[in-house]
Amino acid sequence: MNDLPPLNRPAPIPTNLAVVPFTKRKAPHAAVDDLVAGRSVLVRDFYSSGLLVLAALRQRLPRIRPDDSYAEQRKSRATFREVSHRLLLQVRDHRLVVRKAPVIGWFSILYPDTDEFLIPFGQVQGLNSAWQWYRKGISIPVLPGKIFPFFGTYFPTRFEHLLLLDSWLNGYDGSRVSAIDVGVGSGVITYQLLNHGFAQVSATDSNPNAIYGMQADLTRRNITAKVQLFYGDLLADCNRKADLIVFNPPWLPSVSDSEGLDKAIYYDADLFPRFFAQAVDLLQPEGRVVLLFSNLAQINGLTESHPIAAEIARGGRFQKELMLESAVKAASPKTRRDQHWREAERVELWVLKPVQVGADDSQNP
Protein backbone atom coordinates (compact mmCIF):
# COMPACT_ATOMS: atom_id res chain seq x y z
CA MET A 1 0.00 0.00 0.00
CA ASN A 2 1.36 3.44 -0.93
CA ASP A 3 1.20 6.49 1.37
CA LEU A 4 -2.26 7.80 2.15
CA PRO A 5 -3.44 11.40 2.67
CA PRO A 6 -5.58 12.10 5.77
CA LEU A 7 -8.80 10.11 5.89
CA ASN A 8 -12.08 11.76 4.90
CA ARG A 9 -14.16 12.56 7.98
CA PRO A 10 -16.67 15.21 9.06
CA ALA A 11 -14.64 18.35 9.82
CA PRO A 12 -14.34 18.92 13.58
CA ILE A 13 -15.68 22.36 14.59
CA PRO A 14 -13.76 24.29 17.29
CA THR A 15 -15.55 24.48 20.66
CA ASN A 16 -15.22 28.28 20.75
CA LEU A 17 -17.87 28.71 18.02
CA ALA A 18 -20.77 30.98 19.11
CA VAL A 19 -23.78 28.71 19.72
CA VAL A 20 -27.32 28.95 21.07
CA PRO A 21 -27.76 26.16 23.66
CA PHE A 22 -30.79 23.90 23.33
CA THR A 23 -32.37 21.59 25.93
CA LYS A 24 -35.78 19.90 26.14
CA ARG A 25 -37.01 22.78 28.28
CA LYS A 26 -37.19 24.91 25.14
CA ALA A 27 -39.61 24.45 22.26
CA PRO A 28 -37.98 22.78 19.22
CA HIS A 29 -39.47 25.39 16.89
CA ALA A 30 -37.44 28.08 18.69
CA ALA A 31 -34.26 26.15 17.80
CA VAL A 32 -35.54 25.87 14.22
CA ASP A 33 -35.93 29.68 14.11
CA ASP A 34 -32.26 30.00 15.11
CA LEU A 35 -31.10 27.46 12.53
CA VAL A 36 -33.08 29.05 9.70
CA ALA A 37 -31.70 32.47 10.71
CA GLY A 38 -28.17 31.10 10.29
CA ARG A 39 -27.29 30.60 13.99
CA SER A 40 -25.62 27.44 15.29
CA VAL A 41 -27.54 25.49 17.95
CA LEU A 42 -25.82 23.14 20.42
CA VAL A 43 -27.85 20.29 21.95
CA ARG A 44 -26.90 20.20 25.64
CA ASP A 45 -28.98 17.56 27.41
CA PHE A 46 -30.19 14.41 25.60
CA TYR A 47 -29.43 12.97 22.17
CA SER A 48 -33.19 12.72 21.61
CA SER A 49 -33.51 16.52 21.96
CA GLY A 50 -31.61 16.84 18.69
CA LEU A 51 -34.04 14.42 17.05
CA LEU A 52 -36.93 16.66 18.16
CA VAL A 53 -35.32 19.71 16.55
CA LEU A 54 -34.67 17.83 13.31
CA ALA A 55 -38.30 16.65 13.21
CA ALA A 56 -39.49 20.24 13.70
CA LEU A 57 -37.12 21.42 10.93
CA ARG A 58 -38.55 18.81 8.55
CA GLN A 59 -42.02 20.22 9.21
CA ARG A 60 -40.81 23.76 8.49
CA LEU A 61 -38.93 23.20 5.21
CA PRO A 62 -40.90 22.42 2.02
CA ARG A 63 -41.60 18.71 1.86
CA ILE A 64 -40.17 16.54 -0.91
CA ARG A 65 -43.19 15.48 -2.97
CA PRO A 66 -43.41 12.07 -4.65
CA ASP A 67 -43.72 13.61 -8.10
CA ASP A 68 -40.78 16.00 -7.71
CA SER A 69 -38.16 15.50 -10.38
CA TYR A 70 -34.84 13.92 -9.52
CA ALA A 71 -33.17 17.37 -9.62
CA GLU A 72 -35.82 18.92 -7.34
CA GLN A 73 -35.46 16.08 -4.83
CA ARG A 74 -31.69 16.64 -4.79
CA LYS A 75 -32.14 20.39 -4.24
CA SER A 76 -34.58 19.90 -1.35
CA ARG A 77 -32.23 17.46 0.34
CA ALA A 78 -29.32 19.91 -0.07
CA THR A 79 -31.34 22.72 1.59
CA PHE A 80 -32.26 20.47 4.52
CA ARG A 81 -28.65 19.38 4.89
CA GLU A 82 -27.35 22.95 4.87
CA VAL A 83 -29.73 24.22 7.56
CA SER A 84 -29.65 21.07 9.72
CA HIS A 85 -25.83 21.09 9.77
CA ARG A 86 -25.97 24.08 12.11
CA LEU A 87 -27.50 21.78 14.77
CA LEU A 88 -24.47 20.58 16.74
CA LEU A 89 -23.32 18.04 19.32
CA GLN A 90 -20.16 18.10 21.40
CA VAL A 91 -17.57 15.30 21.41
CA ARG A 92 -15.15 14.94 24.31
CA ASP A 93 -12.65 12.11 24.81
CA HIS A 94 -14.05 10.36 21.73
CA ARG A 95 -17.62 10.22 23.09
CA LEU A 96 -20.72 12.34 22.62
CA VAL A 97 -21.25 14.60 25.63
CA VAL A 98 -25.09 14.45 25.66
CA ARG A 99 -26.91 11.73 27.62
CA LYS A 100 -28.41 8.56 26.11
CA ALA A 101 -26.24 8.94 23.02
CA PRO A 102 -25.06 6.04 20.86
CA VAL A 103 -21.47 4.87 21.30
CA ILE A 104 -19.67 5.45 18.00
CA GLY A 105 -16.23 3.89 17.56
CA TRP A 106 -15.34 6.17 14.64
CA PHE A 107 -14.54 9.05 17.03
CA SER A 108 -11.39 7.34 18.27
CA ILE A 109 -10.47 5.93 14.83
CA LEU A 110 -11.00 9.12 12.80
CA TYR A 111 -10.07 11.76 15.42
CA PRO A 112 -7.28 10.05 17.42
CA ASP A 113 -5.61 13.36 18.36
CA THR A 114 -8.66 15.60 18.74
CA ASP A 115 -9.93 15.60 22.33
CA GLU A 116 -12.82 18.00 22.10
CA PHE A 117 -14.84 19.40 19.19
CA LEU A 118 -18.33 20.12 17.87
CA ILE A 119 -19.94 18.22 15.03
CA PRO A 120 -23.25 18.53 13.14
CA PHE A 121 -26.03 16.30 14.48
CA GLY A 122 -26.77 14.99 10.97
CA GLN A 123 -23.16 13.91 10.59
CA VAL A 124 -23.32 12.11 13.92
CA GLN A 125 -26.33 10.21 12.58
CA GLY A 126 -24.29 9.28 9.49
CA LEU A 127 -21.35 8.18 11.66
CA ASN A 128 -23.71 6.12 13.82
CA SER A 129 -25.27 4.29 10.86
CA ALA A 130 -21.82 3.71 9.36
CA TRP A 131 -20.61 2.29 12.68
CA GLN A 132 -23.53 -0.17 12.82
CA TRP A 133 -22.83 -1.32 9.24
CA TYR A 134 -19.13 -1.68 9.99
CA ARG A 135 -19.70 -3.63 13.24
CA LYS A 136 -22.46 -5.91 12.02
CA GLY A 137 -21.36 -6.26 8.38
CA ILE A 138 -23.56 -6.34 5.31
CA SER A 139 -24.61 -9.48 3.45
CA ILE A 140 -24.12 -9.36 -0.31
CA PRO A 141 -25.85 -12.04 -2.43
CA VAL A 142 -22.74 -12.76 -4.56
CA LEU A 143 -20.42 -13.33 -1.58
CA PRO A 144 -20.40 -16.15 0.96
CA GLY A 145 -19.59 -13.85 3.89
CA LYS A 146 -20.29 -10.24 4.79
CA ILE A 147 -18.46 -7.06 3.90
CA PHE A 148 -17.52 -4.47 6.54
CA PRO A 149 -17.53 -1.03 4.90
CA PHE A 150 -15.14 1.47 6.44
CA PHE A 151 -16.48 4.97 7.17
CA GLY A 152 -16.88 7.09 4.04
CA THR A 153 -16.57 4.15 1.67
CA TYR A 154 -19.12 3.19 -0.95
CA PHE A 155 -20.94 -0.12 -0.58
CA PRO A 156 -23.71 -1.53 -2.78
CA THR A 157 -27.32 -1.50 -1.64
CA ARG A 158 -28.71 -3.11 -4.80
CA PHE A 159 -27.14 -6.11 -6.40
CA GLU A 160 -28.38 -6.71 -9.95
CA HIS A 161 -25.10 -5.47 -11.48
CA LEU A 162 -23.06 -7.72 -9.18
CA LEU A 163 -25.26 -10.72 -10.08
CA LEU A 164 -24.64 -9.90 -13.74
CA LEU A 165 -20.87 -9.88 -13.11
CA ASP A 166 -21.11 -13.12 -11.17
CA SER A 167 -22.95 -14.94 -13.93
CA TRP A 168 -20.45 -13.63 -16.51
CA LEU A 169 -17.53 -14.79 -14.32
CA ASN A 170 -19.17 -18.25 -14.07
CA GLY A 171 -18.80 -18.63 -17.84
CA TYR A 172 -15.39 -16.93 -18.08
CA ASP A 173 -12.78 -19.27 -19.56
CA GLY A 174 -9.76 -16.94 -19.82
CA SER A 175 -6.65 -16.76 -17.68
CA ARG A 176 -7.07 -16.06 -13.95
CA VAL A 177 -3.53 -15.05 -13.05
CA SER A 178 -4.25 -11.44 -12.21
CA ALA A 179 -7.03 -8.87 -12.23
CA ILE A 180 -7.34 -5.19 -11.45
CA ASP A 181 -10.35 -3.83 -9.54
CA VAL A 182 -10.54 -0.10 -10.25
CA GLY A 183 -12.33 1.79 -7.46
CA VAL A 184 -12.35 -1.02 -4.90
CA GLY A 185 -14.75 0.69 -2.46
CA SER A 186 -15.59 -1.87 0.24
CA GLY A 187 -14.05 -4.70 -1.73
CA VAL A 188 -17.09 -6.50 -3.15
CA ILE A 189 -15.66 -6.99 -6.65
CA THR A 190 -12.18 -7.86 -5.38
CA TYR A 191 -13.71 -10.60 -3.22
CA GLN A 192 -15.84 -11.77 -6.15
CA LEU A 193 -12.72 -12.07 -8.31
CA LEU A 194 -10.84 -14.02 -5.63
CA ASN A 195 -13.83 -16.34 -5.18
CA HIS A 196 -13.79 -16.95 -8.93
CA GLY A 197 -10.22 -18.16 -8.74
CA PHE A 198 -8.12 -15.11 -9.62
CA ALA A 199 -4.72 -15.60 -8.00
CA GLN A 200 -3.86 -11.90 -7.54
CA VAL A 201 -5.95 -8.75 -7.51
CA SER A 202 -4.58 -5.21 -7.66
CA ALA A 203 -7.20 -2.89 -6.16
CA THR A 204 -7.17 0.88 -6.48
CA ASP A 205 -9.21 3.78 -5.16
CA SER A 206 -8.88 7.57 -5.12
CA ASN A 207 -10.65 7.60 -1.74
CA PRO A 208 -8.09 7.04 1.06
CA ASN A 209 -10.80 5.63 3.36
CA ALA A 210 -11.42 2.78 0.91
CA ILE A 211 -7.74 1.83 0.82
CA TYR A 212 -7.30 2.18 4.61
CA GLY A 213 -10.46 0.18 5.27
CA MET A 214 -9.47 -2.54 2.78
CA GLN A 215 -6.01 -2.87 4.35
CA ALA A 216 -7.64 -3.56 7.74
CA ASP A 217 -10.19 -5.92 6.16
CA LEU A 218 -7.57 -7.94 4.26
CA THR A 219 -5.52 -8.23 7.45
CA ARG A 220 -8.59 -9.45 9.36
CA ARG A 221 -9.30 -12.02 6.63
CA ASN A 222 -5.61 -12.98 6.48
CA ILE A 223 -5.37 -12.51 2.69
CA THR A 224 -3.01 -9.55 2.40
CA ALA A 225 -0.74 -11.56 0.05
CA LYS A 226 -3.48 -11.92 -2.58
CA VAL A 227 -4.50 -8.28 -2.91
CA GLN A 228 -2.23 -5.33 -3.59
CA LEU A 229 -3.75 -1.97 -2.72
CA PHE A 230 -3.00 1.25 -4.60
CA TYR A 231 -4.24 4.64 -3.46
CA GLY A 232 -4.58 6.97 -6.45
CA ASP A 233 -6.41 7.93 -9.60
CA LEU A 234 -7.90 5.14 -11.73
CA LEU A 235 -5.16 2.53 -12.34
CA ALA A 236 -2.89 4.49 -9.98
CA ASP A 237 0.58 2.87 -9.72
CA CYS A 238 -0.53 -0.59 -10.87
CA ASN A 239 2.29 -2.02 -12.89
CA ARG A 240 1.27 -5.65 -13.39
CA LYS A 241 -0.57 -6.48 -16.61
CA ALA A 242 -3.96 -7.99 -15.97
CA ASP A 243 -6.19 -10.62 -17.54
CA LEU A 244 -9.22 -8.62 -16.43
CA ILE A 245 -9.62 -4.96 -15.55
CA VAL A 246 -12.96 -4.53 -13.80
CA PHE A 247 -14.48 -1.11 -13.06
CA ASN A 248 -17.82 -0.36 -11.47
CA PRO A 249 -17.58 3.39 -12.09
CA PRO A 250 -19.83 6.22 -10.95
CA TRP A 251 -23.03 6.11 -13.00
CA LEU A 252 -24.08 9.77 -13.11
CA PRO A 253 -22.41 12.79 -14.78
CA SER A 254 -21.27 15.28 -12.15
CA VAL A 255 -23.18 18.52 -11.76
CA SER A 256 -20.46 20.35 -9.81
CA ASP A 257 -17.05 19.40 -8.40
CA SER A 258 -17.62 16.18 -6.50
CA GLU A 259 -15.79 15.27 -3.33
CA GLY A 260 -15.52 12.32 -0.97
CA LEU A 261 -18.31 9.79 -1.37
CA ASP A 262 -19.82 11.79 -4.25
CA LYS A 263 -16.91 10.53 -6.34
CA ALA A 264 -18.42 7.04 -6.07
CA ILE A 265 -21.64 8.31 -7.65
CA TYR A 266 -20.76 11.17 -10.07
CA TYR A 267 -18.17 11.14 -12.84
CA ASP A 268 -16.33 14.06 -14.41
CA ALA A 269 -16.36 14.39 -18.21
CA ASP A 270 -12.80 13.13 -18.59
CA LEU A 271 -13.04 10.09 -16.26
CA PHE A 272 -13.89 7.48 -18.90
CA PRO A 273 -11.44 8.62 -21.62
CA ARG A 274 -8.68 8.70 -18.99
CA PHE A 275 -9.66 5.23 -17.75
CA PHE A 276 -9.57 3.70 -21.23
CA ALA A 277 -6.25 5.38 -22.07
CA GLN A 278 -4.68 3.86 -18.94
CA ALA A 279 -6.40 0.47 -19.20
CA VAL A 280 -5.15 -0.23 -22.70
CA ASP A 281 -1.55 -0.23 -21.42
CA LEU A 282 -2.20 -2.56 -18.49
CA LEU A 283 -4.21 -5.26 -20.21
CA GLN A 284 -2.75 -8.58 -21.37
CA PRO A 285 -3.17 -9.03 -25.16
CA GLU A 286 -5.94 -11.60 -24.53
CA GLY A 287 -7.32 -9.63 -21.59
CA ARG A 288 -10.72 -8.00 -21.19
CA VAL A 289 -12.04 -4.79 -19.65
CA VAL A 290 -15.32 -5.32 -17.81
CA LEU A 291 -17.45 -2.34 -16.86
CA LEU A 292 -20.66 -2.25 -14.86
CA PHE A 293 -22.98 0.57 -15.77
CA SER A 294 -26.60 1.66 -15.80
CA ASN A 295 -29.00 3.75 -17.88
CA LEU A 296 -29.87 5.80 -14.75
CA ALA A 297 -28.44 9.05 -16.14
CA GLN A 298 -30.27 8.71 -19.46
CA ILE A 299 -33.68 7.85 -18.04
CA ASN A 300 -33.44 10.82 -15.68
CA GLY A 301 -32.57 13.14 -18.57
CA LEU A 302 -29.14 13.99 -17.12
CA THR A 303 -27.28 13.13 -20.32
CA GLU A 304 -27.89 11.51 -23.68
CA SER A 305 -24.36 10.29 -24.11
CA HIS A 306 -23.08 6.95 -22.91
CA PRO A 307 -19.36 7.03 -21.99
CA ILE A 308 -18.72 3.37 -22.82
CA ALA A 309 -20.57 3.45 -26.14
CA ALA A 310 -18.60 6.66 -26.89
CA GLU A 311 -15.30 4.82 -26.33
CA ILE A 312 -16.32 2.03 -28.70
CA ALA A 313 -17.50 4.54 -31.33
CA ARG A 314 -14.19 6.39 -31.01
CA GLY A 315 -12.34 3.22 -32.06
CA GLY A 316 -8.62 2.57 -31.89
CA ARG A 317 -8.41 1.18 -28.33
CA PHE A 318 -11.29 -1.15 -27.48
CA GLN A 319 -14.08 -2.95 -29.22
CA LYS A 320 -17.24 -4.40 -27.78
CA GLU A 321 -17.28 -8.13 -27.19
CA LEU A 322 -20.50 -8.33 -25.21
CA MET A 323 -23.10 -6.25 -23.42
CA LEU A 324 -25.52 -7.85 -20.99
CA GLU A 325 -28.45 -6.02 -19.41
CA SER A 326 -30.66 -6.73 -16.45
CA ALA A 327 -33.79 -5.03 -15.16
CA VAL A 328 -33.63 -3.50 -11.70
CA LYS A 329 -36.14 -4.77 -9.17
CA ALA A 330 -38.96 -2.38 -8.38
CA ALA A 331 -38.38 -0.43 -5.18
CA SER A 332 -40.31 -1.45 -2.08
CA PRO A 333 -43.91 -0.15 -1.90
CA LYS A 334 -42.76 2.46 0.64
CA THR A 335 -40.29 4.15 -1.71
CA ARG A 336 -41.93 3.25 -5.01
CA ARG A 337 -43.84 6.50 -5.49
CA ASP A 338 -40.68 8.56 -5.04
CA GLN A 339 -38.78 6.49 -7.57
CA HIS A 340 -41.13 5.95 -10.51
CA TRP A 341 -38.14 6.20 -12.89
CA ARG A 342 -36.75 2.95 -11.43
CA GLU A 343 -39.18 0.96 -13.59
CA ALA A 344 -37.17 1.82 -16.71
CA GLU A 345 -33.79 1.27 -15.07
CA ARG A 346 -31.40 -1.34 -16.45
CA VAL A 347 -27.95 -2.28 -15.27
CA GLU A 348 -25.36 -3.16 -17.88
CA LEU A 349 -22.22 -5.30 -18.06
CA TRP A 350 -19.85 -4.39 -20.86
CA VAL A 351 -16.99 -6.62 -21.96
CA LEU A 352 -14.42 -4.90 -24.16
CA LYS A 353 -11.36 -6.37 -25.84
CA PRO A 354 -8.38 -4.46 -27.13
CA VAL A 355 -8.35 -3.56 -30.79
CA GLN A 356 -5.46 -5.54 -32.28
CA VAL A 357 -2.75 -3.31 -33.69
CA GLY A 358 -3.18 -3.16 -37.45
CA ALA A 359 -6.75 -4.52 -37.28
CA ASP A 360 -9.40 -2.77 -39.33
CA ASP A 361 -11.21 -0.29 -37.07
CA SER A 362 -14.19 -0.21 -39.38
CA GLN A 363 -15.26 -3.55 -37.92
CA ASN A 364 -16.07 -1.90 -34.61
CA PRO A 365 -19.73 -1.76 -33.79
Ligand SMILES: C[S@@+](CC[C@H](N)C(=O)[O-])C[C@H]1O[C@@H](n2cnc3c(N)ncnc32)[C@H](O)[C@@H]1O
Ligand atom coordinates in the same frame (compact mmCIF):
# COMPACT_ATOMS: atom_id res chain seq x y z
C1 LIG B 1 -19.64 2.91 -7.64
S1 LIG B 1 -18.30 2.78 -6.54
C2 LIG B 1 -17.91 1.04 -6.72
C3 LIG B 1 -17.17 0.45 -5.52
C4 LIG B 1 -16.98 -1.05 -5.59
N1 LIG B 1 -16.12 -1.43 -6.71
C5 LIG B 1 -18.33 -1.75 -5.70
O1 LIG B 1 -18.65 -2.20 -6.80
O2 LIG B 1 -19.05 -1.80 -4.70
C6 LIG B 1 -17.00 3.59 -7.43
C7 LIG B 1 -15.66 3.55 -6.71
O3 LIG B 1 -14.70 4.16 -7.56
C8 LIG B 1 -13.92 5.06 -6.81
N2 LIG B 1 -13.44 6.10 -7.75
C9 LIG B 1 -14.14 7.12 -8.32
N3 LIG B 1 -13.35 7.86 -9.13
C10 LIG B 1 -12.13 7.27 -9.08
C11 LIG B 1 -10.89 7.55 -9.68
N4 LIG B 1 -10.73 8.59 -10.52
N5 LIG B 1 -9.83 6.76 -9.41
C12 LIG B 1 -9.96 5.70 -8.56
N6 LIG B 1 -11.11 5.38 -7.95
C13 LIG B 1 -12.18 6.14 -8.21
C14 LIG B 1 -14.84 5.59 -5.74
O4 LIG B 1 -14.12 6.12 -4.64
C15 LIG B 1 -15.64 4.33 -5.41
O5 LIG B 1 -15.01 3.58 -4.41
